[in-house]
Amino acid sequence: MTLHAPLFVAALILGGGAAAIDGVAGRDDMTAVALAEAIVAGQMPRVFDLRSHAEFETFHIPSATRITIGDLMALDLPRSASIVLYGDESARVAQARAVLRFRGYRHVASLRQGLYEWIARVHEPALAVDATPAEREEFDRLAALSRYFGGRPRLDVPRAELHPSVETALLVAAIRRRGC
Amino acid sequence: MVVSTVPALGLALVLGMAFGWLLERAGLGNARKLVGQFYLKDLTVLEVLFSALVTAMLGVFWLDRLGLLDMRAVYLPDTFAVPQALGGALFGGGLVLAGLCPGTSCVAAATGRADGVAVMAGLVIGILAFNFAFDSLNQVYASTPLGPLTLPDVLHLPAGVVVGMVTMMALGIFTVARRLKRDA
Numbered sequence: 001m002t003l004h005a006p007l008f009v010a011a012l013i014l015g016g017g018a019a020a021i022d023g024v025a026g027r028d029d030m031t032a033v034a035l036a037e038a039i040v041a042g043q044m045p046r047v048f049d050l051r052s053h054a055e056f057e058t059f060h061i062p063s064a065t066r067i068t069i070g071d072l073m074a075l076d077l078p079r080s081a082s083i084v085l086y087g088d089e090s091a092r093v094a095q096a097r098a099v100l101r102f103r104g105y106r107h108v109a110s111l112r113q114g115l116y117e118w119i120a121r122v123h124e125p126a127l128a129v130d131a132t133p134a135e136r137e138e139f140d141r142l143a144a145l146s147r148y149f150g151g152r153p154r155l156d157v158p159r160a161e162l163h164p165s166v167e168t169a170l171l172v173a174a175i176r177r178r179g180c
Numbered sequence: 181m182v183v184s185t186v187p188a189l190g191l192a193l194v195l196g197m198a199f200g201w202l203l204e205r206a207g208l209g210n211a212r213k214l215v216g217q218f219y220l221k222d223l224t225v226l227e228v229l230f231s232a233l234v235t236a237m238l239g240v241f242w243l244d245r246l247g248l249l250d251m252r253a254v255y256l257p258d259t260f261a262v263p264q265a266l267g268g269a270l271f272g273g274g275l276v277l278a279g280l281c282p283g284t285s286c287v288a289a290a291t292g293r294a295d296g297v298a299v300m301a302g303l304v305i306g307i308l309a310f311n312f313a314f315d316s317l318n319q320v321y322a323s324t325p326l327g328p329l330t331l332p333d334v335l336h337l338p339a340g341v342v343v344g345m346v347t348m349m350a351l352g353i354f355t356v357a358r359r360l361k362r363d364a
């Protein structure tokens with residue numbers, strides 16, 4: 001295989017560019033469990049929900065505030081504030097993240113996999129019916145977090161149903177809405 | 181976007197055939213070429229697969245950053261440290277012994293190579309044996325669950341920095357591989 005100079009340069013630019021934009025901006029995603037633990041620990045990151053009013057009313061992460069990208073343009077927080085964003089379209093979240101970074105906010109993260117991971121891991125963590133001791137230990141940790149936020153840990157779930165689809169997870173969360 | 185089952189299977193077939201064709205064009209249906217990797221005599225496997233990995237990684241990263249790809253729709257498989265390490269060792273041992281991996285064995289078989297057919301037969305036997313023994317293997321299979329881990333999670337670095345590091349590593353390896361080939 002020959003080394004193609006244009007491809008080499010393209011990879012160099014794209015890889016270097018990726019490192020540059022994230023290296024300057026800092027870590028850009030946060031897991032649902034990390035966010036839940038931060039809230040429980042009293043660190044209180046500012047959580048912003050970029051979805052519609054109706055979707056927000058149906059279900060949202062405790063402590064989240066609904067906001068639009070227009071509102072973010074006028075947001076007035078200390079530039080060192082820790083901010084977590086989530087929404088139903090990754091494009092909108094990326095746009096919101098870009099707006100905040102442009103305005104000088106240094107610690108802006110998006111919630112990894114949006115609400116899906118929050119529902120699957122924090123709101124309704126599941127324990128497989130044939131769980132191993134290690135899985136049970138992990139479940140106990142997540143279940144404690146879940147109860148803190150008014151969630152509903154699920155026990156004895158068939159292993160094939162441990163990971164609900166995004167649509168199912170959101171639907172389930174809407175039906176079982178509680179404490180938020 | 182959610183693709184229903186029949187179109188998804190059709191798409192998988194097309195992608196699978198394209199993948200097989202590319203493997204064949206890269207010469208990876210040849211067991212000698214694959215085994216050459218382990219003796220550091222032929223780095224084609226590393227070049228082809230690392231090129232594919234870096235292309236996919238850069239594509240996913242930038243499509244996400246440009247808002248063109250919904251990362252929530254990308255399934256992240258869970259990490260199970262011990263069973264995956266055992267599986268990796270077993271897979272590597274089998275690859276050295278047979279000179280082919282599952283994908284390249286299909287390519288070799290499709291081009292009429294007997295060793296490809298033999299490896300595919302072994303593959304099917306292995307799958308059946310694993311499934312029949314699954315109940316007794318389940319404790320190991322489901323042990324050490326770490327969730328959907330990624331390199332940025334493990335290294336506590338921003339995704340873009342990891343993308344940059346892996347890209348630079350790949351380009352460095354490609355340069356070394358080219359020099360080795362030139363000196364050979």
